[in-house]
Structures are given as structure tokens and as C-alpha cells.
Amino acid sequence: MHRWGMVIDLDKCTACQTCVVACLAENNIALIGPEESAKGRTIHWIELVPYIQGEYPHVKVRLIPRPCMHCDHPPCTKVCPVYATYLNEEGIVAQINYRCIGCRYCTTACPYTVKYFNWYEPRWPDEMRGALNRDVSIRTKGVVEKCTFCHHRLLKAREKAKAEGRDLLPEDYVPACVEACPSGAMYFGDLNDPFSTVSQLSRERRAFRLMEDLGTEPKVYYLSEGM
Amino acid sequence: MKLSRRDFLKMGGGIGVGIALGGGFWKWGQPPPSSKLLPPGIEKWVPTVCGQCLGGCGILVRMIDGWATNIIGNPLHPINRGALCPKGIAALQGLYDPDRIRSPLKRIGKRGEGRWQPISWKEAIQEISNQLRELRENGEPHKLVVLGGRYRGLMRLLWERFLEVYGSPNYIDNQFRWDGIPMEGLFLTQGIHTLFTFDFENVKYLLSFSAPLLDSYWFPIHALKAFGQFRRGRTGQRGRLVQIEPRLSITGMKADEWIPIQPGTEGILALGIAHMIIKEGLYDKEFVLKNTFGFENWVDSKEQTHIGFHDFVLSEFPPQRVSSKTGIPIDTIIRLSREFATNQPSLAIGYRDRPFHQMAVWALNGLVGAIDRRGGILIPKSIPFQPFPSPSKDRAARKGLERKRIDEVRESPFGIDQPYLFAKNSISGIPYRPKILFLYYSNPFFSNPCPEFFQRAFDQIPFIVSFSPYMDDTTQYVDLILPDHTPLERWQDDPLFLNNGFPVLGIRQPVTPPIHQTRATGDVLIDLARSLGGEIEKAFPWKDFKEVLLYGLKGIYESRRGDVFGLEYDEAWIRMLQRGGWWDPSYKSFEEFWELLLEKGGWWDPIYEFGERERIYKTPSKKFEFYSQGIKGVLLSSKGEEDSSFLPHWEESVPKEEEKYPFILNIFKTMALDGRNANQPWLQGILGPHLFEKWATWVEINPITASKYDISDGDWVWVESPHGKIKVKARLYQGAMPHVVNIPFGNGHRTGGRWSKKIGENPYRLLGLELDSLTGQPIHGNTRVKIYKA
Amino acid sequence: MEKIKREEDAILFEPVERTGRSFYLTLSILIIVILWAVFAYQFQYREGLGVTGLARPIFWGVYITNFVFFIGISHAGTLISAILRLAKAEWRRSITRSAEVITVLVLFFGVGNILMDLGRPDRMLNIIKYSQFQSPLLWDVSSITVYLTASSIYLYLPLIPDIALLRDRNGKRRWFYRALALGWKGTERQHRLLEKAISFMAILVIPVAVSVHTVVSFVFAMTIQPMWHSAIFGPYFVAGAIFSGIAALIIAMNIIRKVYHLEEYLRPVHFNHLGILLLVMTLLWFYFTFTEYLTTYYGGEPIHMTIFWMKFTGRFAPYFWGMFLFCFVIPLPILSFKKTRTPLGTLIASISVIIGMWLERYVIVVPTLTNPRLPNEMVIYFPTWIEWSMFAGCVSFFILLYMIFTKLFPIVSIWEVREGREKSMIEVQERIKTYLPGIGVE
Ligand SMILES: Nc1nc2c(c(=O)[nH]1)N[C@H]1C(S)=C(S)[C@@H](COP(=O)(O)OP(=O)(O)OC[C@H]3O[C@@H](n4cnc5c(=O)[nH]c(N)nc54)[C@H](O)[C@@H]3O)O[C@H]1N2
Ligand SMILES: Nc1nc2c(c(=O)[nH]1)N[C@H]1C(S)=C(S)[C@@H](COP(=O)(O)OP(=O)(O)OC[C@H]3O[C@@H](n4cnc5c(=O)[nH]c(N)nc54)[C@H](O)[C@@H]3O)O[C@H]1N2
Ligand code: SF4
Ligand code: SF4
Ligand code: SF4
Numbered sequence A: 001m002h003r004w005g006m007v008i009d010l011d012k013c014t015a016c017q018t019c020v021v022a023c024l025a026e027n028n029i030a031l032i033g034p035e036e037s038a039k040g041r042t043i044h045w046i047e048l049v050p051y052i053q054g055e056y057p058h059v060k061v062r063l064i065p066r067p068c069m070h071c072d073h074p075p076c077t078k079v080c081p082v083y084a085t086y087l088n089e090e091g092i093v094a095q096i097n098y099r100c101i102g103c104r105y106c107t108t109a110c111p112y113t114v115k116y117f118n119w120y121e122p123r124w125p126d127e128m129r130g131a132l133n134r135d136v137s138i139r140t141k142g143v144v145e146k147c148t149f150c151h152h153r154l155l156k157a158r159e160k161a162k163a164e165g166r167d168l169l170p171e172d173y174v175p176a177c178v179e180a181c182p183s184g185a186m187y188f189g190d191l192n193d194p195f196s197t198v199s200q201l202s203r204e205r206r207a208f209r210l211m212e213d214l215g216t217e218p219k220v221y222y223l224s225e226g227m
Numbered sequence B: 001m002k003l004s005r006r007d008f009l010k011m012g013g014g015i016g017v018g019i020a021l022g023g024g025f026w027k028w029g030q031p032p033p034s035s036k037l038l039p040p041g042i043e044k045w046v047p048t049v050c051g052q053c054l055g056g057c058g059i060l061v062r063m064i065d066g067w068a069t070n071i072i073g074n075p076l077h078p079i080n081r082g083a084l085c086p087k088g089i090a091a092l093q094g095l096y097d098p099d100r101i102r103s104p105l106k107r108i109g110k111r112g113e114g115r116w117q118p119i120s121w122k123e124a125i126q127e128i129s130n131q132l133r134e135l136r137e138n139g140e141p142h143k144l145v146v147l148g149g150r151y152r153g154l155m156r157l158l159w160e161r162f163l164e165v166y167g168s169p170n171y172i173d174n175q176f177r178w179d180g181i182p183m184e185g186l187f188l189t190q191g192i193h194t195l196f197t198f199d200f201e202n203v204k205y206l207l208s209f210s211a212p213l214l215d216s217y218w219f220p221i222h223a224l225k226a227f228g229q230f231r232r233g234r235t236g237q238r239g240r241l242v243q244i245e246p247r248l249s250i251t252g253m254k255a256d257e258w259i260p261i262q263p264g265t266e267g268i269l270a271l272g273i274a275h276m277i278i279k280e281g282l283y284d285k286e287f288v289l290k291n292t293f294g295f296e297n298w299v300d301s302k303e304q305t306h307i308g309f310h311d312f313v314l315s316e317f318p319p320q321r322v323s324s325k326t327g328i329p330i331d332t333i334i335r336l337s338r339e340f341a342t343n344q345p346s347l348a349i350g351y352r353d354r355p356f357h358q359m360a361v362w363a364l365n366g367l368v369g370a371i372d373r374r375g376g377i378l379i380p381k382s383i384p385f386q387p388f389p390s391p392s393k394d395r396a397a398r399k400g401l402e403r404k405r406i407d408e409v410r411e412s413p414f415g416i417d418q419p420y421l422f423a424k425n426s427i428s429g430i431p432y433r434p435k436i437l438f439l440y441y442s443n444p445f446f447s448n449p450c451p452e453f454f455q456r457a458f459d460q461i462p463f464i465v466s467f468s469p470y471m472d473d474t475t476q477y478v479d480l481i482l483p484d485h486t487p488l489e490r491w492q493d494d495p496l497f498l499n500n501g502f503p504v505l506g507i508r509q510p511v512t513p514p515i516h517q518t519r520a521t522g523d524v525l526i527d528l529a530r531s532l533g534g535e536i537e538k539a540f541p542w543k544d545f546k547e548v549l550l551y552g553l554k555g556i557y558e559s560r561r562g563d564v565f566g567l568e569y570d571e572a573w574i575r576m577l578q579r580g581g582w583w584d585p586s587y588k589s590f591e592e593f594w595e596l597l598l599e600k601g602g603w604w605d606p607i608y609e610f611g612e613r614e615r616i617y618k619t620p621s622k623k624f625e626f627y628s629q630g631i632k633g634v635l636l637s638s639k640g641e642e643d644s645s646f647l648p649h650w651e652e653s654v655p656k657e658e659e660k661y662p663f664i665l666n667i668f669k670t671m672a673l674d675g676r677n678a679n680q681p682w683l684q685g686i687l688g689p690h691l692f693e694k695w696a697t698w699v700e701i702n703p704i705t706a707s708k709y710d711i712s713d714g715d716w717v718w719v720e721s722p723h724g725k726i727k728v729k730a731r732l733y734q735g736a737m738p739h740v741v742n743i744p745f746g747n748g749h750r751t752g753g754r755w756s757k758k759i760g761e762n763p764y765r766l767l768g769l770e771l772d773s774l775t776g777q778p779i780h781g782n783t784r785v786k787i788y789k790a
Numbered sequence C: 001m002e003k004i005k006r007e008e009d010a011i012l013f014e015p016v017e018r019t020g021r022s023f024y025l026t027l028s029i030l031i032i033v034i035l036w037a038v039f040a041y042q043f044q045y046r047e048g049l050g051v052t053g054l055a056r057p058i059f060w061g062v063y064i065t066n067f068v069f070f071i072g073i074s075h076a077g078t079l080i081s082a083i084l085r086l087a088k089a090e091w092r093r094s095i096t097r098s099a100e101v102i103t104v105l106v107l108f109f110g111v112g113n114i115l116m117d118l119g120r121p122d123r124m125l126n127i128i129k130y131s132q133f134q135s136p137l138l139w140d141v142s143s144i145t146v147y148l149t150a151s152s153i154y155l156y157l158p159l160i161p162d163i164a165l166l167r168d169r170n171g172k173r174r175w176f177y178r179a180l181a182l183g184w185k186g187t188e189r190q191h192r193l194l195e196k197a198i199s200f201m202a203i204l205v206i207p208v209a210v211s212v213h214t215v216v217s218f219v220f221a222m223t224i225q226p227m228w229h230s231a232i233f234g235p236y237f238v239a240g241a242i243f244s245g246i247a248a249l250i251i252a253m254n255i256i257r258k259v260y261h262l263e264e265y266l267r268p269v270h271f272n273h274l275g276i277l278l279l280v281m282t283l284l285w286f287y288f289t290f291t292e293y294l295t296t297y298y299g300g301e302p303i304h305m306t307i308f309w310m311k312f313t314g315r316f317a318p319y320f321w322g323m324f325l326f327c328f329v330i331p332l333p334i335l336s337f338k339k340t341r342t343p344l345g346t347l348i349a350s351i352s353v354i355i356g357m358w359l360e361r362y363v364i365v366v367p368t369l370t371n372p373r374l375p376n377e378m379v380i381y382f383p384t385w386i387e388w389s390m391f392a393g394c395v396s397f398f399i400l401l402y403m404i405f406t407k408l409f410p411i412v413s414i415w416e417v418r419e420g421r422e423k424s425m426i427e428v429q430e431r432i433k434t435y436l437p438g439i440g441v442e
């Protein structure tokens, strides 16, 4: 069984936000205009989280790309009353959009604030609708959504591998953000495979996870900056 | 445009069918019909070149039922190898912008009023060619001016050819010449005017003087991609980046060290570092001896002794002086100089500052021998396009070409176009007033200081045409709009090179038929030539721009250099070595070459030849010049014969009205926006991640300063300079120097579509018309402002 | 003798039998407010929750505050009545009914607020179809359902004899009362059964009530969010609930007393006793609040402290100190002195407590969400007119239902009052004998 995970090397990351935009394009994320953005209603499944420490001139700013952590002990799934979010057997914390009742309990329970809510019906100008990704459903108003590790890509890759009569190769399944990252700071793969890049990197000296003390066991690892 | 399966295994692409999934998960039952999903369709990936900036990235556009549904990097394209910057992906929104100009528009009502009448292409071309013909008949063809912006390739040659046969010398670049690259430093030391590159990947120690490597590098992807390699791509070696800059930018955040510096003084810091390197004898003595001129004192043919860089720097720039001007402690200066000199290969890179400040930074590279070496400054070879046959000109054209350029640029030492002089001279009528103005890819009302100034110039010009596909501040003020295709709809070439100096040619091809009634400006130009007839028509024997492209490509085919994209870089390199540099392209005929180009996305020549001195040093001494002889002849008149005028030196800008305007204004760029991407909501959403800023223009103020002025985070404030004021949101930021306020560029369009119009403010409205006397470009960082609550 | 008594209790039948102009006037006003809220809701339903002031990360606001608040109020009735019954507090007789009604009615608004808060109310039934019992929200659903059922029965049982009285009075709606009276004849056997059922329910209802509010607190405490993830949240919420419940009861009693001229039945002594109870709860509330914040402060975890200071000195200070003022500073002195434990005095204290407790709920819900663990953009939540309208609608609807109840049933339990008059003197004497030394019977 696979256990999908991600590693982000902060030393290589340029904070360019290509991952953010790649995710927006891949996952049919609603366009949020200036007014709604100002209210805090932007939807970015992956987002750069800034930590600003110190005072001028001794300032250190760290910008950490933050998708869903796909926790092995996800606080979010436990609280969902309708099984609309759950940890699947491959370690992906999934979100069933058509079942979610929009109680936003999972959003408040997630310590990483990675869940987003559709405050309105997502709308696109007619000129743009055709350009949506057909592999990913369009959410309705009132449901919660978040990073899925581009799960639809896994399904597609499986299908393709099956059609070609072979096993799934590591490079078959790459999420959109990882694929686009210009500096090669993001890695993705099977944490259960001790020889995969991600599992090797996750054991590196620089590896850490966000808020490890909460015991959520995230499957997104970071490699710290500097030596 | 089928791609071979093998090539795109990696992308999970090839030809497949989009699968419908309810949110991607079906564990507990199928989605009810209400979960909306677009119908699946036939998918194909079309390779082309991104046109969102000049980065030249190869992209694959995912087409489903004729819709472009996603963009990923072309893994075969050597520039980006499958990677992208955020703007690249957002090109989808540029293509499908609902507020694009959908057909030619003719102004009704007053200029700038915004009332338009759609007309047909035939009428539009008719109207322009009538105007053009009339101008020529009146013997004034030189009064046609083209203001061109940022783009690359044969299109530029086409414009110049058109003007040549028409009879006008006036093609004016409305870009800060080659996109902000510190060109003048290169010109002063190496006598070169063309593009160059930094071999970042192989640098061990990178000293950046405000170079916006990760914010808005001239070709963003080059820096972004190189950074990963620089940091962790080489086993056992991690590149170290030191960012010297007045504001803690993204580059500063990602750097190992950020050193805040008094704005406008990085030139003197570079000289201070040079002082210490020389004093401690840490420079590359062999390189300096063999390859440089003007380091030691020297004697000219008239037996006159001149001071060299060595003595000049030692006497003029002791660390005490440098420290007091820059605000950087002496021990830091000493440390930087030691680190820079001893961590080889090291590289210093600057930004588009005043020429001799750039030269000061360049001199550091000269001291450590970072010229024409791995991990240094490289001068790539050009791409062997087939040159256009030289056209025959009629009398009218020849007479027109004899006239002065309107910006009198031929008199400027750097030969840099000066849109400001164009505007000034249009107002004064000296040497003459333009009659027809074409705007191609340029929006001076937005991207130049003092929009009013340009507006006054425009008021003097009877007929103005814009080729922009989007409504922008300048296009709003023209008489006729002939909307261009957007890059994803047109044919174009994109010649560039890699960081390591290999020339690359990307081919931009339409991924979709035009969505609206737009036409590629190249095609329009050929039509115009045809309708003007005579020699002009003869100079354009092509049917359309695609034919021009094919014509140019013949040269590459025939050169028998390089190959179409195919192998990964490493493999290609190994193959190269195996064959000892001999190169056998994978195509046998031009048709095959063309087919392959379209399939793979382009051509490259993975070779860089070191040590071709003729190519590297075009100075009179054929060496790297610490003492710029090349500029001497031109400068004599204005600067006198003082030696220090030709050595890297520091030009202090004297603060004006310091009491009234206590802050220095620093305008910075963001990854997401430049003058043109504000119509793309995805980019508006990622403007300032360090402060969660989106869809806005803000001003960054140091918190202590802010508290003195009783400004709190999020307040609306006025930022006022002697030239104007804008209302923006105040953001307290520890990365702002106490006396410098920072405003991002990119928003503040007065017109445009739903996503760009009236979002934020344009900080360029705060600038005056103070230009550098040598380059005619606006001077960075010498505008002062005050701030008060709105 | 018989005659006079009937005359005396006639006033209890009065509201059921006669309805004045002012009733209709109030009714119309309430209906207008409710219609307005209905309009607001359909607007929200059509547009989405974007019409509220909510945003990421403040995903919960007034609706959830109201949910906790209303469920809290519901503790007024059943729980207090049950405790008083079991404790055989004689003075309870004229107040239990009005208390129990509050419980049953207000629960609907608690649940209603959760439903209003749903992004997809149309998928409400998924809670049943796909229930995931790990979710505290489901515990809520279950415990509230049980509580509602139990409270309704507990309200209904003591109503039966009174309904029979109404049936026998030949007034209006006799068919209605006949159906509901379940053939009550007032026989000895029936009385015994009823008493038994009532005491059984009284015992049952107490743990259920406690569980309800504990579970409500679990909605918060089961997440690992700072200042929610607290072990004393259960008791803290229960105490708060009883606190606000008593306050609500005092307000209701004051109104009934005035409107239906029940000064004889709801006497100052009732208010005095309830006032003492409220005083105890005030102190208890303070104790819990103090412990909660003191432990947080000593724990000193940065993430907790951000929220802590935001409440104490930051943006939420007005709410926090408002809460403290209304929950403690105002009621404490009023309730401490017998002189001020009058109907009016307790009314003022109770109104204050109600406001304070609403603020408490708000101060629990919103500041924590405003400060997620990861840095986030500063989002300021302020409820929109929609949310205020819905709040007003809920309160109005509650009052409306309460009014209608008083028009259908006697708001003071007639038979219990009578029973008290007839039997309790002796009973009490007997009881006292059982626990006082010296006069005790073996
Ligand atoms: N993403 C993105 N990429 C771009 C562009 C874009 O807009 N967005 N634009 C492209 C173009 S056209 C160009 S010309 C280039 C522009 O590239 P540059 O010419 O380098 O211009 P800026 O990005 O404005 O960066 C200038 C830097 O100098 C600093 N600075 C300002 N004043 C002073 C000073 O007095 N002293 C010192 N030491 N530093 C100072 C600022 O903090 C700023 O970071 O980028 C190109 N690439
Ligand atoms: N405040 C501020 N101002 C600046 C700078 C800065 O750093 N800060 N930088 C300066 C620099 S370095 C530069 S290079 C200039 C650049 O300034 P400009 O040369 O004006 O370039 P842009 O604003 O990028 O683009 C101009 C117009 O091209 C049009 N356009 C977009 N796509 C197409 C297309 O496919 N075809 C055609 N024909 N037109 C198209 C759009 O309408 C756009 O408004 O700005 C300068 N101005
Ligand atoms: S795309 Fe890669 S480099 Fe850019 S912000 Fe995301 S992780 Fe960092
Ligand atoms: S990061 Fe949040 S949403 Fe993702 S699995 Fe963990 S708790 Fe759930
Ligand atoms: S919002 Fe949806 S996914 Fe989240 S807890 Fe509620 S029902 Fe489950």
C-alpha cells in the first residue's frame, strides 16, 4: 500500500508561488475578486505562510508553502459528522464535496487552517468556463474544500498504467504544484517505499514537520533553510 | 501537433480522455448529477512558448475540445525544463480575459473618453494606409513613430524594416532597454551592447546589489530555476547568497544574509569592497594581469600618466567613508570583501542603477576574474537567423531616413532609446512633431513617470494607433485600435539563451484559433506594406508572419549547428562529449526540421565556447576595462578629461527637501505583476505573500517610523511627493528601513477590464522627470515623499 | 371555602380564556420580525453564507454563539425544575411550568441556529444517512434529541391534570384538551402513577441535561485549538448554562407576573430564592472563568497567550470586559443583598447575566478562530445585518411560542399549587421530623 507524502525543501524554495497558481489552475478553484479577497475569502489550497521574526535590521522572514498536511492523525476527519472528509487507505485526506453539509467543523478543527469554504457559488465568466479542468469537479456554494494531493491525477495515472499493463511508477503521479515548481523544491512520492526520494528526504537531518507536537503526524515534510 | 508518447510519459499526458470524478473520490457512492462537471473531451498537448514575459519558457498547453485548460512547462525546453513561474500558468486568464478587445475599434467622441465603434479589419487597414500614404506624399515619412515595448524576435526586425522602407528612423524602445539588465556595466567594461548571462548554477558565492533575483528577475524563470541548483543541486556544495538592498524583498528573505543599505549607495559599497580586496591582495592577480586594462596606472600615447583602478580605489574609498555613506558597519564591509574574494567562483550582480554604479559592481567581477568562466558572466553567441535581404528604398524613404531621430538618440553615448525625449520633443516640436504614432506592446501612460507629460505629447500627434489586445491607460487615448492576437494565438519566434550561455530558440505557435476578431500585428504589418505598394510592398514578399518565421529559420537549418529539443540537458552534454563536439542534427530536410520544431518546441545549441576574446571583449584594449576607454571619446565633451570620470566611481544624489519629504520612495516589483498582468485574477491573488497582500497597492513602512507618525497597520494613507500623491494601504513591515517606504508596481490602472481597472494605485505617479544624464532613464531611488493618514 | 379557592385560581385560567388587544399587538410585532428573519434566511439560502460576516479563518460566528447560548438557556427549565422537585423545594410549585416551557421551546432555536449555519442545509439529512459517531457534532445531535424528548415528556406529564381541568371547564378547544388529557380523571391510581413518572423523569433528565451542555462544550474542546482544548470546558459550559438558564427564568417570571397579574403566585420570595441560586451561579461562573484563564496564563503558551491578550487588552477587550461586567460586576452586588433580591432587582441582574453570557459565548467562539496557529491574514469578523436579523428572529419566535403556550395552557401548574396548599403543610412537617434531631420519628 502506498502512503503518499510530500517534501518541500525550503532551502531551494524561492517563494515564487508557482505552486499556488498551478493548484488554482489544476483544481478549478473559484475566482475570488478584490472585495471578497479583502474579507479573507480567498481560496488557495496551497499558500505561502509567512513567519516574520525579529526587528529591523535583524529580521528573518520565512515563507513556507503550506498545502494540506494530509495528517496521519487528522483532527479534521474525526469531527466531520457525515464522513465527508476521511483518511483514505493511501494516506490521502479526502474530501467528498457532494456529501459535505458545510458545517465547517473540520475547518475549525484543522490546526493548519488549510480548509476553505465556498461562501458563494463559484462563478466564472462564460468566456472562461470551457477552460476549467474536466478531471476535477466544480464545487458548489456551501461546501468545504482543500488540497487533495491532486488525487484525480492518481486515479488517471492508475488507469493509464493499467491500460498499459504495468505497475504505477513514481513519476506517473505528480501533483500539479510539484510539477510546476521551478526550483525543484517540491518532492512527492510514496513514504512507505524506503528508497523513494521523499522517504529518504523525510529522514534527512534538515527534515521537520509543522507543529509536530500536536501529534497530527503530517505527511508533508519540510527541509529547513541553511546548512 | 501530436507529441510522441514516450516524451510525455512523465506528464501523464499523450492523448487521453479526461475522466469525470465527483471531487475525485467515490468511496461511498457515486456523485449525484448535481455535482457539476464539465463533459469529458479529447485532450491534446500543444507545445508553444509562454508570452507572459520575456523569460521564453517552453510550455505545453492542454487542449480539450478546443479549450486551453491548463499550462505546464515543456520538459524538453532547456530554458525551463518543465518548470514555470506563476505568470506562465496565468496565461490562460490572459487568453480568456472576458474584457479583451474583440475587434478593431475606432474612436468616437473625444480622445480618452472611452467611446468606441467596432469596425472591420478592411476598414481599419484602409484607414491606416490612407494616413500613411498621405504622410509620405507630404514628404514627412519620418513623422511616423513606433513606440515598441517588451517582446523579442523577428517581429522587431520586421518593424525596423517597415520603418526603413517607409522612411522613418523612429523606432523607439519603451523599455528600460533589455528589461532592466544592468547593460551599461557590461558596455563600460567589455564594450558589449548585446545580451549576456550569469551562470548562476555554478556560483558558490553570490553578492547581489539589489538584484531582484527571486522577485522580478529580467527573465524570472532563469533565476528561479537556477536557485534550486545553486542551493542544493551540487553535491557537497551549497551556494551562498548575500542580498544588499534597502528593502527586505523575497530575494532578501531567501538569502543567507540581508544587508540593508542606504538607497542609491550600493555603488560606493561595491567600491569599498574593491578597496578591501585590493588592500588585502585577495584579487585574482593572474586574471587582472592578463585580461584587464586600467588596473594599474598607465601611460597613454601622448605620454600622459593616468591613474588606474588600484590607486584610485585605494585613495578614494576607504571603508570609513563607505561605511558612513552606506550605513553598513566597517567590519561587515571587510567580511564581505573577504568572503567574496575567497569563495570562488563568486559573482557580483547589480541592478539597473546609474552606469558608473553598475560599473563598480562589474569591477568586482573583474577583480575575481568572473568573466567568461563557469560561474561567471557569459556572452552567448547569437542565433543564426537568415538575414532579410536588404531592401531597396525609394526616394521618399531615403529622404526620411536622413532626418534626425525624434529622441536624438544617436547623440547619446549608450545609444539607448529615450522615450522621454520623444515626448519632450513632441511637445516642443523640435526637431519636429510626429504625425502618426504606433503603439506596439507599450503603455507609457502607465509605465513611465509623469503620465501627464506623455498625454501632452500625445495631444500633439494627430493620429495614434494601438495594437494592444487589452484596453490599457494609453490605448484608451488613441484613435484606432487594431487588437493583436495574444501570444497563445499567434506565430512567433523566441530567441534566447540559457544561464550557461547556450543559445535557444523557442517556437511560439497558436494553440487555438483566434478567439475574437483579432489579428497578429506581424500579419497586419505585411498587409499594410502591401496596401502601400511600391518598394514597400516589395520589401515584404511574405504572405504572413509565419512565412517570415520560416524564412528566418532557414538560416538555422543551414548553419548545421545545434539540434531541436530532445534530450535532457545532461544526456545532451554527455553525447556532446562523446562525439567530441561534433554535432549531428536529428533532421534531414528543412520540412523535417520544421515538423520537429513544432513537435518539440524549439531548437538549441548546447555549446558555449570559452576564451573567444573577440566575442568577449569589444573594448579598444580588447580587454576588460577598469578604465573605460570606450566611453571616453563620447564622454569627453560633457565630463571633461578627469580620469575619475572613466573609472568606476560614485555619483551622490543630493537629497532635496528633506524636511518636507522625509522618506525615500522605493518602488519595487513583484513576481506576479508587471505593467501588463493585472487582468489576471490568479496573479492579483498572490501579490505580497509576506504580508498576505492581494488585489491592492500598499506601502511598507517600518513599524517604529509608523508609530512616530501615528499610523497603524492597515490604515489608509496618502503618499505624497512633489509630483503627485496616491492613497494606499499602510502595512507595517520589519523589512522596511526606517526612512524608506516601499510601494509595489503593477496595479493602479485607470482603465482596463473588470480585474485591472481601478485596483490599487500606480506609484509611478509619484515620480518626476529626473533622468540620468547618460542614459536618459529615470533615476532609481531619488524621489522623496511624505506620508499622512487619509 | 371551596368556592374561594376556585376564585383565587381563576386568574390562572384567565390567559387561556381571555385574550386582550395588547396580546395581538405584541403578536403582530413579533410576526413582522420573524418574517423579516425569514426573508433574511431565504436570502442567505439563495446566495450562500457569504452574506454573513464570516470568512476564513473565522468560520463560526453569531450562529454558533447563538447555538451555545440557546442551548444554555434551555437549562433553565427542566434541570432546575427537576432539581427543585427532587429536593422537594416547596416554593417550586408555581415556577416549574414556566421553566420547563423555556427548555422545550428554546432547544429548537439552539438546533435551528446550527441549521442556519450549514452551508448546505438541503443536505441536512446526511447527518442521519452518513452519521459519523466520532464527531462531537453527532453527539450533540443525539444528546439534544434525547434532551428534547425527555424535556417534552417532563413538561407534558405535569400538564395532564391541568389539561383535564381545562377540558372540564367547558371552555374553548375542548376537543383539543380532551385529546391531550389522555383520559385523566384524577384518580388516586392515576395520581400515584403520575407522581412516579414525574420523579422518574426528573431523575433521568438531570444527567441528560448535564450531558447536553457538556457535549456542546465538546464541540470546541475536542478540537486542539488554543483555548478551546480545555478539560474544564464541560463543567464550565454546564455551569454557564445553568447560570444563563436561571437568569432567563427570572426574566420570564417577571414578565408573566406583570402581564398576567400573577403577583400572588410568583411572590418576592420566589425571586429571592432564585436570586440566591443565581448568586451561587455567579460565583461559580466566576470561579470557572478564573480557573480557565489563570491556567492559560500560567501555561503561557505563546499561541494561547496571543488569544489571551487579545481578550484582555486587544481587539476583543470590549467583549471580554463586557462579559465580566455583565456576568459578575453587575449581578453580584444586586444578588448579594436581601434588600435588592426583589423581583425588580433580580430582573436587572438577570438581564445583565443574559447579555453577559451571550458575550461569553462570543468571546469563546470568535477570538480563538481569529488567531489560528499558523500566521494568517488579519480578518476582522463583524456580524452582518443578516445574522442580527436571524438572532432577532429567533428571540421573537421564541417569545411568540411562549406567548402562545400561555394561551393554551396555564403557565402556573394549577394542580400542583393546589396540591401544595392541600397537602404540603402536613408533608413538610412530616419531613422535617425525619431529619431534625430531637423531634425525629424512628
Ligand atoms: N515578476 C516580474 N519580473 C520582471 C518584471 C516584473 O515586473 N515582474 N519586469 C521585468 C522588467 S521589464 C525589468 S526592467 C526587470 C526589472 O528589474 P530591475 O531593474 O532590477 O528593477 P526592480 O525589480 O524594480 O528592482 C530594483 C531593486 O532595487 C531596489 N532599489 C530601489 N532603489 C534602490 C537604491 O537606491 N539602491 C539600491 N541598492 N537598491 C534600490 C529595490 O528594492 C528593488 O528591489 O524585471 C523584469 N522581470
Ligand atoms: N512604476 C514602475 N514603472 C515602470 C517600471 C517599474 O519598475 N516601476 N519599469 C519600467 C520598465 S523596466 C519597463 S520595461 C517598462 C515596460 O513598460 P511597457 O513597455 O509599457 O510594457 P508593459 O506595461 O508590460 O506592456 C504594455 C502593453 O502591452 C500590451 N500588450 C499585452 N500583451 C500584448 C500582446 O500580445 N500584443 C501587443 N501588441 N500588445 C500587448 C498591454 O496592453 C500592455 O499594457 O515599464 C517601466 N515602468
Ligand atoms: S513553486 Fe516551489 S519554489 Fe515556488 S513557492 Fe512553491 S515550493 Fe517554493
Ligand atoms: S492539515 Fe488539516 S485538513 Fe489536512 S489532514 Fe491535517 S487536519 Fe486535516
Ligand atoms: S464542513 Fe463538510 S467536510 Fe467539514 S466537517 Fe462539515 S460536513 Fe464534514
Ligand code: SF4
Residues within 6 Å of the ligand: A022, A023, A024, A026, A027, A045, A046, A067, A068, A146, A147, A148, A149, A150, A151, A175, A176, A177, A178
Ligand atoms: S497537491 Fe494538488 S491539490 Fe494539493 S496543493 Fe498541490 S496542486 Fe494543490
Ligand code: SF4
Residues within 6 Å of the ligand: B050, B051, B052, B053, B054, B055, B056, B057, B084, B085, B086, B087, B088, B089, B219, B220, B221, B222
Ligand atoms: S518566466 Fe516568463 S516566460 Fe517563463 S513562465 Fe514565467 S512568464 Fe512565462
Ligand SMILES: [Mo]
Residues within 6 Å of the ligand: B175, B176, B177, B178, B179, B180
Ligand atoms: Mo524593463
